[in-house]
Amino acid sequence: MRKKKRKRKKKTKQTITRAVTHIRLIEANPGKLEALDQLVAVYLPLCQQYTTLFCEAETSPDKYQETVFKTDLSDRLHRVAIQQAAGIAKSVRTNRANAYQAYLEDVADYAQAKAQAEGRMSAFKRREPTWTEWDLPVLRVPVIQANVNVVVLEKSEDSTFDYLLRVSTLDVGNPLRVPVKLASYHKRALEGRTLNASTTLHKRNGVWWLTLSFEEDVPLQTKPDAPTVGVDVGIAHFLTTSTNKEYGSFHGKMARQHKHDREKRRRKAKLRACLEKKGVPKGKLPSTSSETSQRLSRHVKQEINRAVNALVKDHRDARLIYEDLNVASMRFKARVMNSYLYASHLGHIPEQLAWAAAKQGMAAHTVRAAYSSQECPRCHYVDRANRPNQKTFKCLVCGYADQADRKAAQTLAGRWGDRKLAACRSTSEVKALLMTRHEAWKQQNQQRIQDAGPPVQLSFWDPPEMFLESSHE
Numbered sequence: 001m002r003k004k005k006r007k008r009k010k011k012t013k014q015t016i017t018r019a020v021t022h023i024r025l026i027e028a029n030p031g032k033l034e035a036l037d038q039l040v041a042v043y044l045p046l047c048q049q050y051t052t053l054f055c056e057a058e059t060s061p062d063k064y065q066e067t068v069f070k071t072d073l074s075d076r077l078h079r080v081a082i083q084q085a086a087g088i089a090k091s092v093r094t095n096r097a098n099a100y101q102a103y104l105e106d107v108a109d110y111a112q113a114k115a116q117a118e119g120r121m122s123a124f125k126r127r128e129p130t131w132t133e134w135d136l137p138v139l140r141v142p143v144i145q146a147n148v149n150v151v152v153l154e155k156s157e158d159s160t161f162d163y164l165l166r167v168s169t170l171d172v173g174n175p176l177r178v179p180v181k182l183a184s185y186h187k188r189a190l191e192g193r194t195l196n197a198s199t200t201l202h203k204r205n206g207v208w209w210l211t212l213s214f215e216e217d218v219p220l221q222t223k224p225d226a227p228t229v230g231v232d233v234g235i236a237h238f239l240t241t242s243t244n245k246e247y248g249s250f251h252g253k254m255a256r257q258h259k260h261d262r263e264k265r266r267r268k269a270k271l272r273a274c275l276e277k278k279g280v281p282k283g284k285l286p287s288t289s290s291e292t293s294q295r296l297s298r299h300v301k302q303e304i305n306r307a308v309n310a311l312v313k314d315h316r317d318a319r320l321i322y323e324d325l326n327v328a329s330m331r332f333k334a335r336v337m338n339s340y341l342y343a344s345h346l347g348h349i350p351e352q353l354a355w356a357a358a359k360q361g362m363a364a365h366t367v368r369a370a371y372s373s374q375e376c377p378r379c380h381y382v383d384r385a386n387r388p389n390q391k392t393f394k395c396l397v398c399g400y401a402d403q404a405d406r407k408a409a410q411t412l413a414g415r416w417g418d419r420k421l422a423a424c425r426s427t428s429e430v431k432a433l434l435m436t437r438h439e440a441w442k443q444q445n446q447q448r449i450q451d452a453g454p455p456v457q458l459s460f461w462d463p464p465e466m467f468l469e470s471s472h473e
Contacts, residue, residue, distance in 0.1 A: 054089030230413030248307030323369035
């Protein structure tokens with residue numbers, strides 16, 4: 001008797017993890033806070049040792065790694081430090097691997113372009129890609145990502161406080177109980193919720209803060225036949241949709257603030273270099289960071305959040321398609337542009353977009369971003385010269401022209417459901433597939449041209465209406 005194939009149950013909801021942040025531990029007496037300082041003074045160096053160990057090891061980070069270093073911490077706190085270090089190292093190694101893969105693809109693209117330009121090398125001005133090895137991460141901010149084995153949140157019997165935070169310390173068998181008092185908005189956020197087993201303690205500017213989290217089930221509201229909306233990420237406009245809407249921008253006031261802050265940090269760097277040559281100890285050298293740069297970073301992220309929220313609000317009934325952006329591998333020739341790129345926090349946009357969509361029960365998907373800004377949506381021809389400037393897209397072959405960011409968003413929307421493109425493992429494979437489609441388009445339309453009349457030069461041809469139809473597979 002043949003077994004019936006089990007049907008997969010349709011997903012009707014998704015679980016998201018919400019964090020309740022900025023819970024300030026100000027009710028504790030100085031002695032308890034000093035005990036926390038003593039704990040983190042031992043915990044953070046141990047976590048740093050394991051982070052370095054995992055980053056340098058050839059094997060993948062293992063949170064169940066046997067203990068290697070000696071410490072005054074208990075076995076449970078030792079295990080928590082290993083787990084935290086494994087998570088940090090895994091993230092660093094993944095980002096480095098993605099950046100190195102992008103570098104290899106850039107080298108292959110450079111070699112191909114150089115081979116095509118053979119015989120006219122005087123016009124070939126591209127700079128050969130270079131690889132700079134990543135530095136090992138340095139843990140500067142005291143953070144303890146704990147579980148119930150070492151940190152437990154207990155309901156307080158005293159009406160003065162809401163909770164008591166029981167923390168394992170260096171004194172084994174004598175845990176520390178820190179009082180926790182919630183603000184009104186904390187109570188509203190946690191009302192009727194079941195807290196997760198994990199908590200986070202971190203110290204900034206001499207103040208200890210607590211972060212709690214809980215899980216929430218959000219029903220999916222996007223219908224299977226919902227329209228797709230492509231979303232392109234950029235600096236001129238943080239978000240540009242295929243529906244011809246733009247949200248947020250790094251230009252204007254924020255760009256001027258970044259320029260002023262960059263000049264300030266450069267002056268500090270020159271002063272630091274001069275003092276270092278004179279033999280001033282490193283501990284007495286001025287720092288190149290500034291509070292203005294930190295404020296600017298927070299302001300940029302707030303503007304990104306506002307732009308994402310506005311986009312989600314305008315497209316509640318749509319399926320969002322955005323690019324799988326890897327900012328770590330993006331480079332410009334000019335240092336000024338690289339500084340401008342990093343200050344714009346483009347890497348924060350996809351994360352915030354995914355979170356905002358999940359929070360509203362919307363469907364959001366990533367697609368391959370390779371050549372989305374260079375591909376012609378009509379004939380699939382790929383070339384850097386299709387972008388004569390930042391704002392304009394004009395295909396060298398068929399003459400298709402459009403606003404560059406809007407065209408890229410439309411291209412991303414068209415890539416949703418493209419299984420052949422999704423199966424490509426590298427940008428070279430993506431380009432080969434797109435050029436194959438371009439050749440198919442040329443063969444198809446060459447026959448139409450011969451039937452219609454004498455041949456024309458495609459590079460300078462304003463195409464008739466018969467070529468306005470899309471040739472997507």
